[in-house]
Amino acid sequence: MKRIGVLTSGGDAPGMNAAVRAVVRTGVYHGLEVFGIEQGYQGLIDGRIAPMTARSVGGIINRGGTVLRSARCQAFYDPAGRAAAADQLKQRGIEGLVVIGGDGSYRGAQTLYDEHGIHCIGVPGTIDNDIGGTDFTIGYDTALNIAVEAIDRIRDTAQSHDRLFFVEVMGRESGYLAMMAGIAGGAEAILVPETPTDIEKLIAHLVEGREKGKTSSIVVVAEGDDAGHAIDVAREVSARSDFKDSRVVVIGHLQRGGSPSAFDRILGSRLGMRAVEALLEGATGKMTGLSANNVVLRPLSEAWECRTQFDPSFLRVARVLST
Ligand code: F6P
Numbered sequence: 001m002k003r004i005g006v007l008t009s010g011g012d013a014p015g016m017n018a019a020v021r022a023v024v025r026t027g028v029y030h031g032l033e034v035f036g037i038e039q040g041y042q043g044l045i046d047g048r049i050a051p052m053t054a055r056s057v058g059g060i061i062n063r064g065g066t067v068l069r070s071a072r073c074q075a076f077y078d079p080a081g082r083a084a085a086a087d088q089l090k091q092r093g094i095e096g097l098v099v100i101g102g103d104g105s106y107r108g109a110q111t112l113y114d115e116h117g118i119h120c121i122g123v124p125g126t127i128d129n130d131i132g133g134t135d136f137t138i139g140y141d142t143a144l145n146i147a148v149e150a151i152d153r154i155r156d157t158a159q160s161h162d163r164l165f166f167v168e169v170m171g172r173e174s175g176y177l178a179m180m181a182g183i184a185g186g187a188e189a190i191l192v193p194e195t196p197t198d199i200e201k202l203i204a205h206l207v208e209g210r211e212k213g214k215t216s217s218i219v220v221v222a223e224g225d226d227a228g229h230a231i232d233v234a235r236e237v238s239a240r241s242d243f244k245d246s247r248v249v250v251i252g253h254l255q256r257g258g259s260p261s262a263f264d265r266i267l268g269s270r271l272g273m274r275a276v277e278a279l280l281e282g283a284t285g286k287m288t289g290l291s292a293n294n295v296v297l298r299p300l301s302e303a304w305e306c307r308t309q310f311d312p313s314f315l316r317v318a319r320v321l322s323t
Contacts, residue, residue, distance in 0.1 A: 001119070003033045003094045004279055005049065008066040009040035009073070009101035009108070012256055013125045013139025015264030016066040016100055021057040022272025023098045023123075028054045030280060035094055039069045040101070041076035041108055044085040049092060061265055064142075064258045070101070076108050079115070086116035095119060096279035098272070102126040102137070103303040106287060110300050113284050121275040122287035122300050125268075127256055130174035132306030133298035134289030138271065141263040143170070143255040144180050150251045151185030151218060158216040164206065164237075164246040166219050168230035170255050174307075177255075178222035179314050188217040188322045194310040197227035203241045209322070270295050 006023045008016050020036070027034035036056075038048040060067050075081035089097065096119040099109045109120035124134045127143035147169050158165050167187075169178035175192025182190035188209055191197045206217055221230040228236075230248045238244050260268070271288040274295045278286055286297045 004096040005035040006098045007037035008070045009105035014064045014142035014260035015138040015268040017060040018265040018268030019272035022269045024057045026273045026276040040071040041073035042071045098275045100125045106300045119284035131303040133302035142261045147181035148184045162215040166230040166234045168250040175222035182220035187220040189219045191225045192222045193224040
């Protein structure tokens with residue numbers, strides 16, 4: 001293998017740049033030519049592919065977002081789109097591809113290999129930490145810290161005004177980020193899609209807290225909760241109780257931006273480097289991951305088949321400690 005490509009796909013995550021830098025520099029170290037592909041699979045189909053050098057990834061390890069830019073690409077679901085993408089790679093003699101993204105991006109990578117023989121290795125990048133094959137995904141730690149900082153700030157004003165706040169934390173189908181942000185932020189309650197939300201029980205818990213002397217409370221609501229968004233939960237609580245004057249904060253995309261934490265930079269560096277070495281070993285259909293602080297290589301399919309197991313014991317920690 002003499003030429004490889006790298007792309008970032010799906011929602012951007014802080015630390016993706018560290019992974020891009022690691023892929024490029026590991027490739028250069030091993031004498032490969034490395035090509036950067038802009039805007040994920042869409043850029044691949046369109047042929048927006050340019051050589052990268054060790055110098056072109058200088059000064060990016062500390063930057064949020066992804067210098068390659070990212071996208072969610074509908075055309076890649078179509079066999080014709082994948083054939084066009086494979087042609088772009090073959091025309092340039094690119095035999096291996098590193099895909100930095102989430103499980104949706106990996107399904108695309110797997111199909112690209114199955115249909116066109118392009119060797120693909122995945123590197124897990126998403127703030128949601130919701131894919132199997134790795135203990136942590138790149139971006140999760142930074143996003144968690146941003147969410148916790150936001151909750152801390154909200155607590156200051158909540159305490160000053162004796163208020164109830166509903167804080168919405170990202171995570172399309174997963175409550176992992178919200179759960180951890182809630183524990184670290186000392187939330188009074190955490191609502192996640194993995195467990196059914198009972199508004200009456202939530203109200204009872206808030207009332208109990210008030211009777212025990214709590215003058216303010218914070219409820220963390222995962223974006224994908226079954227009771228709806230934070231605004232919906234706040235409305236329901238207001239309609240069914242005397243908590244009429246609550247406030248709602250949606251942290252939203254603030255969680256995806258900003259300089260990556262040291263943890264995410266190190267994770268991106270380790271997983272990106274291993275991805276290139278895996279390609280050089282002839283591997284395909286694999287993802288790099290972290291397991292008990294070791295870098296491991298797992299089948300790509302683990303990403304979607306063994307999604308990070310939801311551990312309800314964390315919710316119990318939050319509940320007991322919010323007494
Ligand atoms: O998957 C990462 C994520 O940030 C989710 O937490 C969120 O639901 C989604 O992406 C938002 O996507 P978009 O940036 O397209 O609005």
